[in-house]
Amino acid sequence: MTAAEPQNPLHRRALLRVAAALPVAGAGVAAFEASAQAAPGPAPAGATASAHTSTAHGGPFDPVSPRFVLAVLPDTQYLFDADSADPAPLREAFRHLVAERGEANIAFMTHLGDVTEHGTEDEIERAADTFRTIHGKVPYSVLAGNHDIDSGDDQRGDSAYLAAFGPARYKSMPTYRGASPDGYNTYHVLKAADRSWLVLALDWRISDKGLTWAQGVLDAHPTLPAVLTTHDIAWADDDGKAQLSDNGERLWDGLVRGNDQIFLALGGHYWPPGRTVLRNDSDNDVHVHITNYQDRYYGGAGMIRTYGFDLARGVVDVETFSPWLLARDPEKRSPLEAETIELTGDADRFSLDIDFDERFKGFAPVAVPKPRPASAVMPRGTVAYWRFDAAGTSAGGTAGKPVANGAVVRDLTGNGNDLTVSRLAAGGSDALTWSADHHPGQPAHASLRFDGGKSPDRGAILTTAARAALNSEKFLRGYTIETFVRLPEPFEGDHSWMGILSWEGRNGDAGKTTGWSPLEPTCSLNLSPERFLQFVVYPQRQDADPTSWSHAVPVGRWIHIALVNDGRRTVMYVDGSKIARNPSQPSTGIATLGKPFVLGATQFDESFGQGFYGWMGDTRIVNRALSAHEFLTPYA
Structure with missing residues (x-):
């Protein structure tokens, strides 16, 4: 007017x-x-x-x-x-x-x-x-x-x-x-x-x-x-x-x-x-x-x-x-x-x-999904499933409570791939604590808080036993590896190339010759200095190291990561979305060496140099390729 x-x-x-x-x-x-x-x-x-x-x-x-x-x-x-x-x-x-x-x-x-x-x-x-x-x-x-x-x-x-x-x-x-x-x-x-x-x-x-x-x-x-x-x-x-x-x-x-x-x-x-x-x-x-x-x-x-x-x-x-x-x-x-x-x-x-x-949220709070039982999220071919609530570990219940060395996180499939907690050389009691924080779509409403880092090498790891079946699984028909991760905000300190999950051992010992170094493990999920996810795998049937790279992942927010292999090639998904940098070269199986599977770090020359820094939630491994709607948090 x-x-x-x-x-x-x-x-x-x-x-x-x-x-x-x-x-x-x-x-x-x-x-x-x-x-x-x-x-x-x-x-x-x-x-x-x-x-x-x-x-x-x-x-x-x-x-x-x-x-x-x-x-x-x-x-x-x-x-x-x-x-x-x-x-x-x-x-x-x-x-x-x-x-x-x-x-x-x-x-x-x-x-x-x-x-x-x-x-x-x-x-x-x-x-x-x-x-x-x-x-x-x-x-x-x-x-x-x-x-x-x-x-x-x-x-x-x-x-x-x-x-x-x-x-x-x-x-x-x-x-x-x-x-x-x-x-x-x-x-x-x-x-x-x-x-x-x-x-x-x-x-x-x-x-x-x-x-x-x-x-x-x-x-x-x-x-x-x-x-x-x-x-x-x-x-x-x-x-x-x-x-x-x-x-x-x-x-x-x-x-x-x-x-x-x-x-x-x-x-x-x-x-x-x-x-x-x-x-x-x-x-x-x-x-x-x-x-x-x-x-x-x-x-x-x-x-x-x-x-x-x-x-x-x-x-x-x-x-x-x-x-x-x-x-x-x-x-x-x-x-x-x-x-x-x-x-x-x-x-x-x-x-x-x-x-x-x-x-x-003051007048229309988002309804939080109820926890889902393990039986509801173990499809055909599930070889290992770990979660950090009362169903998976006795460490839960008190936010910030240290998870002691020797604590066991059970493999809920019953396949015997239980994880045991230990700390790196400089890892104190706060290197691994229990948390009620979780991804909103995660089946279990709990996670572990890792406080890893460099100089001095600190952190905590969870490893399978020496004779666990998962150690030698080759996944020749494909696989889906999933986990939930949240990086702290602010993301402080030097955490470049920290490992999220891996198998122990040297790829050179598996006869691989094409990689960056024969001393890196045969399979690992890591974080680059730019906060790009890196999934590098040495296949069982190829002398190759096809590597998937994500975009820069956010801090202060839960993300869901899925690594899907159909027996021919591997594709990384973040929050149900296929990332761009997935190699097209053939990739059949994982050249595991019978050595333990690890959550919380990646080895180099069979030595852990630093631990993961952030929260980690439910982790599942299936011996076939899953579609996005079958992930731990389903995507249409």
Whole structure:
């Protein structure tokens, strides 16, 4: 509606020059909830599409994908300004959202108010007619801005706006859940990223009755993360630093700060755009953003902003662009059109780092999977399986409790490949301790904490007995070796080339001649100085040392590692994902020498120089290649 408040007069920035680019391509997939209440209503023409089907325009969309987009449309009032109206930019924005719904993964669109300049019946009707382009194809919400109604709060009564954009418009949408008795406030529930999300679309001046209604909505949906949308919540200075407006202060004190569910609050009304982060009563972040481009060329040129939620990466990527200008022939764009296609300033294009599980745990904690018994995770061909809970070792029970030398970790297959604990020369009692920490998908809820290192050589190892069957297993038909690992954060000290697991012995003693050194063991999983996993194996049937290398693995986070050989070649997987650097050369079996299998270190010339540094969880060896969905933590 207006520039920032008087203490921050509008500074006219130069429009950004953009070469081209469609900013939302490849953002992920999303959808809205298909099981919502649906009822016929006098909304504009257009059939509502199911969340689990394709539309003629939008293509398929996936409500369980971890990536989805929330589209935001700010003040369009200058496009519906009496006889100066030109709805073409908005119509093209809607066409874009419909056409890109599947490809750009659009779950929902929310308009932030000031649809029109004067709120007359003619302007409102023209805007409502323009919304036919999107209606029934992408679900959306619209709220009243101060230019859409005469005055007052949401108790103002009937208006042309309410007749066109009131509850009746949304009743055919699967996302619509209800409205306040006055009709000016609505709420919507969408299904995306395999969970439900709440969108509150609040009048520009919500009344006390409206606040009570909104609180009731939150109380009725206590586990849903919520996005609050309204017309007037914050204003920004020319650097994009935002602060709450008077109305925003009222919303903050009356609704937002006390409801941890609200993690994102979006408003228009003021320009320039801006953002800030506030802390609520639960000491969690609430992101507050202003989106408004009516002051820019062609009344904002139908600018839309996309919020690309990526729960796999823990980020929200925000981008701003004009589909109307993007659709123009580049050779025919005027200078101002070319400058306004996409906005890339700090307030227009940015990313938010959000650990969604952590942010939402206060009202929607992630259910921790229950431990799975050993019998449930020993498929055909399992030759060894070790875990560090009460089923596998008596060391468990107290976090930080040392696991003594001589302690035995049983092979739960019954094949006799039990592991016995010992320490390297400089390994004290804290070189190996018990921990309840574990990968969320790990069958056993326990691990061992290794405190290995160099200079002096320290650490702890777990080894099979001298005559254990695993020592001489050749795996000629293939194998799958799995383990769970977490590296400390910060990752302190020199731990380059530390071993995670290995077989003892020298590859030269097995008659191998091609490797880096005849003194390294016949099979080992190690960590390079760059934190790349290295799996090097000397096959039984080839004189070779095919070696798989991962990317740099993270610190402070559990990972699952799987080494899979089908009798012909070996492939490494990290978190169920095949890594790039897997050798194509033949690899059949493992040239074991009848010497012990080891967890926690790798030998060189039959000597241990350092121990593993970090946590290690369940470890399993199967004498055949497993697919990803058969791993200890299954991957689809």
